[in-house]
Amino acid sequence: xxxxxxxxxxxxxLTGGHRMCPGxxxxxxxxxxxxxxxxxxxVVSATGCLEVSxxxxxxxxxxxxxxxxxxxxxxxxxSGVEAAYTSLKKQGKITGDTKxxxxxxxxxxxxxxxxxxxxxxxxxxxxxxxxxxxxxxxxTSVQRSGATPRGASTTTEPAGKVKQGxxxxxxxxxxxxxAHNIPYAAQTIVGDWRDLTKKVEKAMSIKGPKFINVLQxxxxxxxxxxxxxxxxxxxxxxxxxxPLYEVENGKxxxxxxxxxxxxxxxxxxxxxxxxxxxxxxxxxxxxxxxxDVDRKWELLKKKCDCxxxxx
Amino acid sequence: xxxxxxxTGNEAMAxxxxxxxxxxxxxxxxxxxxxxxxxxxxxxxxxLVDTVYVPVESEHSAMxxxxxxxxxxxxxxxxxSSQGLALMYEMLPIASALRLPIxxxxxxxxxxxxxxxxxxxxxxxxARDFGWIQIFSENSQEAYDNMLQAVKIAEHPKVKLPAMVTxxxxxxxxxxxxxxxxxxxxxxEYIGKFPAYTKLLDTSNPITLGALDLQNYYFExxxxxxxxxxxxxxxxxxxxxxxxxxxxxxxxxFEKYKLDDAEMAIVCLGSFAxxxxxxxxxxxxxxxxxGLLKIRVYRPFPDEEIAAALEHLKAVAVVEKCDGxxxxxxxxxxxxxxxxxxxxxxxxxIDYITGLGGREITHSQIIEIFDELKHTxxxxxxxEAVQYKGVR
Numbered sequence: 183x184x185x186x187x188x189x190x191x192x193x194x195x196l197t198g199g200h201r202m203c204p205g206x207x208x209x210x211x212x213x214x215x216x217x218x219x220x221x222x223x224x225v226v227s228a229t230g231c232l233e234v235s236x237x238x239x240x241x242x243x244x245x246x247x248x249x250x251x252x253x254x255x256x257x258x259x260x261s262g263v264e265a266a267y268t269s270l271k272k273q274g275k276i277t278g279d280t281k282x283x284x285x286x287x288x289x290x291x292x293x294x295x296x297x298x299x300x301x302x303x304x305x306x307x308x309x310x311x312x313x314x315x316x317x318x319x320x321x322t323s324v325q326r327s328g329a330t331p332r333g334a335s336t337t338t339e340p341a342g343k344v345k346q347g348x349x350x351x352x353x354x355x356x357x358x359x360x361a362h363n364i365p366y367a368a369q370t371i372v373g374d375w376r377d378l379t380k381k382v383e384k385a386m387s388i389k390g391p392k393f394i395n396v397l398q399x400x401x402x403x404x405x406x407x408x409x410x411x412x413x414x415x416x417x418x419x420x421x422x423x424x425p426l427y428e429v430e431n432g433k434x435x436x437x438x439x440x441x442x443x444x445x446x447x448x449x450x451x452x453x454x455x456x457x458x459x460x461x462x463x464x465x466x467x468x469x470x471x472x473x474d475v476d477r478k479w480e481l482l483k484k485k486c487d488c489x490x491x492x493x
Numbered sequence: 494x495x496x497x498x499x500x501t502g503n504e505a506m507a508x509x510x511x512x513x514x515x516x517x518x519x520x521x522x523x524x525x526x527x528x529x530x531x532x533x534x535x536x537x538x539x540x541l542v543d544t545v546y547v548p549v550e551s552e553h554s555a556m557x558x559x560x561x562x563x564x565x566x567x568x569x570x571x572x573x574s575s576q577g578l579a580l581m582y583e584m585l586p587i588a589s590a591l592r593l594p595i596x597x598x599x600x601x602x603x604x605x606x607x608x609x610x611x612x613x614x615x616x617x618x619x620a621r622d623f624g625w626i627q628i629f630s631e632n633s634q635e636a637y638d639n640m641l642q643a644v645k646i647a648e649h650p651k652v653k654l655p656a657m658v659t660x661x662x663x664x665x666x667x668x669x670x671x672x673x674x675x676x677x678x679x680x681x682e683y684i685g686k687f688p689a690y691t692k693l694l695d696t697s698n699p700i701t702l703g704a705l706d707l708q709n710y711y712f713e714x715x716x717x718x719x720x721x722x723x724x725x726x727x728x729x730x731x732x733x734x735x736x737x738x739x740x741x742x743x744x745x746x747f748e749k750y751k752l753d754d755a756e757m758a759i760v761c762l763g764s765f766a767x768x769x770x771x772x773x774x775x776x777x778x779x780x781x782x783x784g785l786l787k788i789r790v791y792r793p794f795p796d797e798e799i800a801a802a803l804e805h806l807k808a809v810a811v812v813e814k815c816d817g818x819x820x821x822x823x824x825x826x827x828x829x830x831x832x833x834x835x836x837x838x839x840x841x842x843i844d845y846i847t848g849l850g851g852r853e854i855t856h857s858q859i860i861e862i863f864d865e866l867k868h869t870x871x872x873x874x875x876x877e878a879v880q881y882k883g884v885r
Contacts, residue, residue, distance in 0.1 A: 222696035226561070234705045242701035247693045250703035251560055251587045258554035261547055262519060262561025262569070267694055269516040269545035269567055276566075280696055298557070301550030 205408025228290030257302035288329035373415025405454025509640035516567035575602035589624025594647035611851020755784030
């Protein structure tokens with residue numbers, strides 16, 4: 183893995199001056215991911231915060247080729263770019279080694295872009311898809327998505343007098359991608375640059391379709407102090423709300439095991455979207471959420487034991 | 494070297510695609526266009542083309558991937574019909590706004606619902622205002638010729654717009670006809686190298702495409718698409734003429750059949766023109782001065798030229814396979830009437846909405862239309878301006 187010293191001298195491929203919110207985790211993901219790639223890279227993005235805030239015509243924050251066309255088609259779009267590259271290279275019309283990264287938020291990835299992503303992964307395009315998962319439609323003011331966790335209050339599934347935010351459990355997209363039998367699928371967070379860099383580097387070394395799901399704290403939608411972004415990312419990992427792991431050719435590996443698994447409440451408490459859960463009458467719901475995290479964590483550990491790398 | 498062969502509309506279009514040899518094709522099956530991509534896939538499997546074929550999971554992704562490939566600097570194509578085109582609607586104006594010269598065969602088919610797989614023009618008409626050039630074909634020969642010309646038109650430096658070439662589902666797509674095919678070398682030379690105007694893959698000169706375009710720029714960008722559409726009119730004529738000079742079949746915005754000395758005429762698109770011409774011949778033998786205007790280029794709409802071709806007539810029957818559902822009439826009727834409005838002398842215009850969902854337009858129905866047209870021309874009165882023909 184590239185050292186911090188090496189990374190520090192690499193070009194920043196997403197310049198400052200874009201219009202993302204202060205404290206937003208998304209540009210951190212993009213900068214770190216692109217810094218981890220040594221080769222020339224072409225970027226595609228779904229419609230969303232990242233795209234609208236970095237490409238307000240006639241300005242662009244991207245120092246790499248960047249293409250956006252619609253919301254639900256980031257993966258299909260990259261399929262076309264990669265197909266063009268393969269064709270032109272095969273015909274000797276272009277040379278060199280270029281990498282391809284498609285970005286999408288959770289709305290553009292879990293929901294409206296799910297089919298497009300699934301198709302692209304199944305077809306085996308040589309690309310990395312990075313989902314910046316902030317667990318709701320943040321660009322349009324915090325509507326619930328398939329990635330929104332149970333109990334979170336959003337503008338389309340708010341907490342109220344008879345309902346305590348989202349009723350259903352979130353979709354586990356990383357596992358959906360594992361089920362596509364792609365060579366590499368992983369989860370990481372904003373807040374662990376080492377893990378993110380390592381995973382992007384690994385993805386880049388593998389030919390074929392790759393998927394990385396990055397939990398991205400969103401100060402606007404989650405409702406926390408904007409200096410807590412990194413800390414919340416770390417808390418998501420330390421509470422096992424968002425375990426860091428990777429699946430390489432079917433082999434599960436935990437990337438991080440907290441020394442001491444923290445209670446879920448420590449992750450939930452700084453966020454306004456979970457505020458209602460701390461009312462005495464919601465004690466049971468909070469316990470259920472904890473139990474759900476525990477169950478999934480145990481299951482993941484079992485998968486790592488059963489289908490993990492031989493030690 | 495010209496080869497005379499028997500080809501269905503779909504085979505003719507697939508053959509044109511083989512000769513065009515695009516860098517990328519991304520497509521999804523849909524009746525009755527499926528055959529085009531099936532035949533083309535075999536060309537790929539047999540190594541007859543350099544194309545990378547992307548078997549996408551939907552037409553939305555087909556158009557998305559085609560747009561992306563074109564933006565990357567590749568000659569990119571797809572093909573579709575009906576629901577498939579409808580699923581692409583979101584992406585169509587993005588292709589034209591990015592000024593990508595994509596060429597797409599589109600086999601005209603009724604839109605659901607109810608679901609129906611047969612021909613009408615609802616699908617293509619609904620896509621008329623997306624900044625795509627739309628070229629209709631009457632038969633397999635025209636489909637083949639139009640495909641080759643569409644590449645030249647779309648890729649012309651003054652145009653840089655996507656183009657769809659249509660045939661009529663089953664009536665043309667699955668009908669075996671004798672056509673002339675040019676040899677591969679001639680086509681290769683004719684269409685030339687792809688002039689990649691947009692090179693996303695050029696990582697040493699990074700560009701941003703598909704930026705957020707707000708109140709201060711969006712309008713100008715759309716205006717540019719409109720201007721390119723207007724400019725394409727000259728190019729379409731130029732290329733149509735040149736095609737005639739080179740290969741013996743000249744093309745314009747429309748075909749005039751016994752129109753110049755006519756007193757009344759049918760205006761239509763696509764395969765129906767063949768049936769109408771046969772009945773026109775019968776009437777001409779009886780001394781009735783009836784003619785036909787078959788629109789080939791529906792977008793850009795050649796309004797002035799159509800008006801000039803029709804203004805001398807007493808009566809015109811627009812026969813169209815698309816309903817406006819309580820608009821003034823069908824879309825073609827609206828536009829024909831509109832372009833004639835500024836003429837001092839203009840014909841009476843009747844709209845016949847017909848053939849929806851592949852309903853056959855019979856010989857006797859065409860006679861009914863002609864007889865009513867005769868009556869309208871002689872009486873100077875329209876009985877009913879918008880009519881349905883052949884519906885129970």
